[in-house]
């Protein structure tokens with residue numbers, strides 16, 4: 001059939017064009033280097049230890065979070081109290097972000113609606129490279145994304161962010177019936193559990209296991225850690241206080 005041949009030819013040309021675009025992008029180290037060197041993209045990056053910068057941002061967030069907590073407050077009260085947080089938040093130029101990205105930390109976090117990394121660490125768009133999936137496990141596509149962040153964007157820190165009341169960890173702990181795909185998702189969480197774990201211990205064990213698996217499963221991440229170009233740090237987020245703690 002002529003139309004089938006034509007369609008196959010068009011698809012083939014489209015695939016070839018995609019591959020060519022990828023290859024061309026890979027062959028442009030000078031362009032990538034100039035984006036990395038763009039000072040406007042690093043204007044909010046900390047000059048010191050990125051982990052300490054995240055923890056300091058979290059202190060600011062937690063203060064506002066605690067102030068806006070309680071049934072006596074209206075939504076407008078909470079808006080005013082959380083808005084105070086933004087008076088200190090560094091913001092990159094959107095025009096610069098349209099040219100590229102230069103994140104200074106990566107976060108492997110749960111998809112939970114209460115666990116938004118930019119809020120928790122009080123940073124603006126363009127600063128964190130986020131990978132999110134229920135239960136913050138070290139899943140293949142997530143590891144690949146983090147390899148890109150480390151190898152291409154030179155991110156020096158990955159934090160793995162577990163959190164209080166995690167639904168995925170609860171599912172792994174209680175053995176409730178799940179769909180086949182959710183079973184796949186909780187399998188590494190179940191493997192991380194230790195006898196006698198309650199939910200908060202299970203969250204911590206899952207978070208440290210995911211952090212460990214990043215370098216076990218990825219030569220790129222392992223080599224970066226060995227070369228002291230990368231730190232991988234598990235953290236635990238408390239929803240009531242808004243504080244993260246180092247595990």
Ligand SMILES: [Zn+2]
Nearest residue numbers: 110112166167
């Ligand atoms: Zn969760």
